[in-house]
Amino acid sequence: MTKRTYGQYCAVARGLDIIGDRWTLLIVRDLLLGPKRYKDLLSGQPGIGTNLLAARLREMESAGLVERATLPPPAGSAVYRLTPTGAALEPVLVAIAQWSGPFLGAPLPTDTMVPRAYFVAMRHAFRPELADGLTETYELHIGDNVFEVRVADGQCTTRETAASDPDAVLKLDAETLNALLMEGLPPQDAIANGRVHLTGDPRSLERLVRLFAIRQAVQ
Numbered sequence: 710m711t712k713r714t715y716g717q718y719c720a721v722a723r724g725l726d727i728i729g730d731r732w733t734l735l736i737v738r739d740l741l742l743g744p745k746r747y748k749d750l751l752s753g754q755p756g757i758g759t760n761l762l763a764a765r766l767r768e769m770e771s772a773g774l775v776e777r778a779t780l781p782p783p784a785g786s787a788v789y790r791l792t793p794t795g796a797a798l799e800p801v802l803v804a805i806a807q808w809s810g811p812f813l814g815a816p817l818p819t820d821t822m823v824p825r826a827y828f829v830a831m832r833h834a835f836r837p838e839l840a841d842g843l844t845e846t847y848e849l850h851i852g853d854n855v856f857e858v859r860v861a862d863g864q865c866t867t868r869e870t871a872a873s874d875p876d877a878v879l880k881l882d883a884e885t886l887n888a889l890l891m892e893g894l895p896p897q898d899a900i901a902n903g904r905v906h907l908t909g910d911p912r913s914l915e916r917l918v919r920l921f922a923i924r925q926a927v928q
Contacts, residue, residue: 712726727772728774732757732761737774737802738825740775742829745790746787750762753825769795770789773792774794776790776792827890831865835921846858847872848875851886857872858917860920865921875909876910877910879905889905896914
């Protein structure tokens with residue numbers, strides 16, 4: 710099948726020829742958190758279908774956005790990862806998110822809350838002025854997904870992986886994460902009501918929410 714093109718000599722049109730198809734930028738979003746196996750990408754994109762995901766990955770590989778690799782032992786898994794060209798799309802995703810924030814509104818009954826989306830958004834909601842002197846690592850378990858959030862020297866990183874020697878381990882669902890970061894759910898209430906199970910310093914959740922509240926970034 711011949712790939713569709715706008716057929717215009719224009720950088721915007723040419724860029725949309727490459728990244729404008731449905732799902733492409735969402736696949737990039739997920740890969741910003743680290744390499745992924747095919748089945749992990751499939752499970753992270755509800756509704757995409759295996760044939761369409763395979764087609765998108767072929768197109769993205771052909772365009773130089775992703776590449777296949779094998780993780781080192783003991784994992785040894787075949788994965789997809791972003792190339793430098795693909796990773797350079799992060800500011801594009803951030804700009805789209807900032808522009809579309811006012812259109813987000815309340816979640817619809819049909820909306821799926823995808824955990825990975827929050828951990829990309831958190832990078833750009835991060836408030837470094839509140840992290841002066843803080844060094845802390847959080848491990849968050851959301852369903853079957855495990856994420857590391859690390860704060861040090863006024864900077865942050867987020868990855869989809871188990872944390873090394875975390876200061877706090879939190880178990881919660883995506884709805885609770887959304888409520889904490891987007892809706893202003895008080896962290897102490899989330900713990901008291903059993904919506905968050907925390908191992909470590911009980912105040913670590915307060916610090917996490919204060920540093921990464923997405924609602925402040927999109928208002």
